Amino acid sequence: MAPRELSELTVLSRRKSHLLGQITRIKNCLENVDSPLNQAGLKNKLASLYEIKGKIDALRTESYNVLSDEEFPNFESSLDKMEEDADNLESSSGVIHDQSVANSPLEPCTPTTVCLYNEVGERSVLLSMAKVEVHSPAWVCVSMIAILDSGSQQNVCSFQAANVLGLKKQYFCATIAGVSGSCFSVRKRVSTEISNGGSFKRKLNFLLVPEITGCVPTQPFDLTKMNLPQNITYADAEFNIPKRIDILLGGEIFYELLKSKQIKLQDNSIILQDSVFGYIVTGFIQNDQSNYYFCNFIQDQVDKDLTKFWDLEPIGIKEESNCEPDDQAIQHFKSSVRFKSGRYEVGFPGKEINKS
Numbered sequence: 001m002a003p004r005e006l007s008e009l010t011v012l013s014r015r016k017s018h019l020l021g022q023i024t025r026i027k028n029c030l031e032n033v034d035s036p037l038n039q040a041g042l043k044n045k046l047a048s049l050y051e052i053k054g055k056i057d058a059l060r061t062e063s064y065n066v067l068s069d070e071e072f073p074n075f076e077s078s079l080d081k082m083e084e085d086a087d088n089l090e091s092s093s094g095v096i097h098d099q100s101v102a103n104s105p106l107e108p109c110t111p112t113t114v115c116l117y118n119e120v121g122e123r124s125v126l127l128s129m130a131k132v133e134v135h136s137p138a139w140v141c142v143s144m145i146a147i148l149d150s151g152s153q154q155n156v157c158s159f160q161a162a163n164v165l166g167l168k169k170q171y172f173c174a175t176i177a178g179v180s181g182s183c184f185s186v187r188k189r190v191s192t193e194i195s196n197g198g199s200f201k202r203k204l205n206f207l208l209v210p211e212i213t214g215c216v217p218t219q220p221f222d223l224t225k226m227n228l229p230q231n232i233t234y235a236d237a238e239f240n241i242p243k244r245i246d247i248l249l250g251g252e253i254f255y256e257l258l259k260s261k262q263i264k265l266q267d268n269s270i271i272l273q274d275s276v277f278g279y280i281v282t283g284f285i286q287n288d289q290s291n292y293y294f295c296n297f298i299q300d301q302v303d304k305d306l307t308k309f310w311d312l313e314p315i316g317i318k319e320e321s322n323c324e325p326d327d328q329a330i331q332h333f334k335s336s337v338r339f340k341s342g343r344y345e346v347g348f349p350g351k352e353i354n355k356s
Contacts, residue, residue, distance in 0.1 A: 008066045009075070015059055016078065022052055023085055030089060049086050050185070056083050057187055060171065080169065083187070087159055087210040123284045126270075127216055130235035130257075130277040132247065135193040136165045144246035145236065146194075147216065148257060148280065152250030157206035161246035162190050174207060184209065194249075200276040202253060215242035221285060226270060228281075229263065235277035 026045050060079050067075060128148040133141040144161055154174075162169065167190040174186040188208040195201040221240050249257065263272035263279070270283040336346060 009071050012059060012063050012067070012075065016075075016082070019052055019055055019059070020082055022048070023082060023089070026052075027085070027089055046090060049090055053083060053086050053185070053187065056086070057171075057173075084159060084163075090210055123286050124217065124219075124221070125284050126239070126282050128273070128280045128282055129216065129239050129245075130275065130280060132249075132277060133195045133197045134161070134165060134247065135195070137167065141195070141197070145243055146247045146249050147212070147245050148249050148254055148275075150251050150254040152248060152254075153252070155204050155206045155250050155252060156209055156212055156248040157190060158212055158244075158246055159208055159210055160244075162206075162208055165192065167192055169208065172207070176207070176209070194247075196276045196278075202256070204249075204253065206247060212245045212248050216245055217242055226285070227265065229272070232263075232272070233278040235275055235280045239281050 026049060029045055030042075056079055060076060063072060063075050063079075130146050130148060131143050132146040134144045135141055142165055157167075169188040169190055172187065172189040176184040176186055186207045186209060189205055190208060191203065191205050193201055193203045217240065220242060223240050257275050257277070259274040259276070261274040264270070265272070266283075268283075270281065270285070272279040273282055274280075
């Protein structure tokens, strides 16, 4: 009797459950306070998360092609939740994943860029910050903290901000490349409108990332020493208080936000730049000595590691597999099960015997 053929939804759901189990195991390892991971172990787990997210994307693409219009929305929603869980685990680890640690055999992605810089040493550079009105799909305006960065080719939004707004996430493939070749894959973007609460409005696309940067500024400072004018409107009146960054507005719109007027203070070390959101406080201030430096830099580049992967594989050179046993079992299953003439043919696994 021929085995009963499983439905496409059942097969995809089993693969989804397997990936969910991997995410859960990694989560348990990261949260195990009794046996904390060292730096190498943490990077290995993050590399595994990176591969899992690639498999989620592949599963999403496959499900789009085979599931019905009734089946796909719920299935995709569950994949979105898994991907968010994986992104949150990456973000909470506090480690930037380096794509060179483990290359995932994914379709090459389009590189993209963002850039921002802040230094805490003998003096601290003030990043351009503003409170921006961001629209939800229901046209409810939410005030969010933005960094304005002319060095960024793309606008960026955090997952948390997108979830607060309830924005619809669109599938998108890009690579954010940073300092010393560190890379981060972006698989989602959103579209929404920003405004200054008045006449200025602009609809923009944003790449989605778990976190844009740490709190800015890195430490609070006293405004009374700056002798700021009191009769003007500031883009962010609390720019001296550390806070989470929700969005980054890049070079696409940066100069459109600026106006011509500037106010220079303290021998030009502080410049108040007028903008559609109000005056932005830029320049630098003196502060306590510290050895902490904060720098994010993202630039256009070809994904060299992924290119090498595709170049070497055709001639039979592959890196040693670091798959978990479950992954190896699935790979064996895929390579040994065939559907022929209405029946399944299965090759039984056997242990190789060294006859020498």
